[in-house]
Amino acid sequence: MRTVHILPLVGALFLPLTMASRAQGEGDARSVSPIYGVSLPEGYRQWELIAPALEGEPLNELRAIVGNRTAIDAYRSGTLPFPDGTVLVKLAWKRTPSQEFEPAAIPGAATTVQVMVKDSRRYAATGGWGFGRFIGGKPVDEVQHRTCFACHEARVKGHDFVFTRFAP
């Protein structure tokens, strides 16, 4: 005697995914970066590793840079500039001494997640890149976002404004 309404169920299942996809670069004001409108991309924690890195004092962080399919393909084929649709995400954690193996340091608390999105038209004024810096899933303020491109432009213009190289 029970009637199962499939369509609302399907809608409920797909709605979050649709919203998340739309949020990438376009999403609602709460979750996107100032200036650039960049959001945390869906599923980035599962993306392929480009390289780890270590950030010294004062931040003292272990980092891992991952990329979407477009990014990885560009790295593997040596394509520069990176094509539109490239998304790079840098995860960061406090560098913490291992309690189990003295010479080692391991990830402690997560700190920031930083995103670069390539869209050569939308972000023409900043080398084709949009930037987002997130703490606890929320974008930091506009003042911090004003510093992104200036540093990338000054230091890695010759590598399409991207610091990270692929670790073989």
Place this chain on the structure above:
Amino acid sequence: MRTVHILPLVGALFLPLTMASRAQGEGDARSVSPIYGVSLPEGYRQWELIAPALEGEPLNELRAIVGNRTAIDAYRSGTLPFPDGTVLVKLAWKRTPSQEFEPAAIPGAATTVQVMVKDSRRYAATGGWGFGRFIGGKPVDEVQHRTCFACHEARVKGHDFVFTRFAP
């Protein structure tokens, strides 16, 4: 007038894959570790990141630990001991100062790749784990492999002999 023989083509396509699969734990003598018979798993560079790590003096290495699907699922669900079929791979590179951003260190030359394979029956004498340590794709000698389990047993028995935790 040409006759296309499909079956040999299919065979040629699948043979390398079959060999690679078989090699994991069983492969030919040149490419598997002494004692354990563990080989470099196919496609591990594409696997999902578990965590980065830093190894201090004297090795001075940046590292990234990745895992196959079984490993990642176990980490995400908090499953201990890790189920049979779990494969963990630790990639390592020399820690090298970034020439583009002074506070940072980045991966230099690749050094070792280290593998742990869970097979509770085959490796019953070593906590269910088989070990492989590779340099330039070739396993190192038996003396080095004798040190693996003793260290894992002494330090991380309570975490199923695995040092690495999942970095959120």
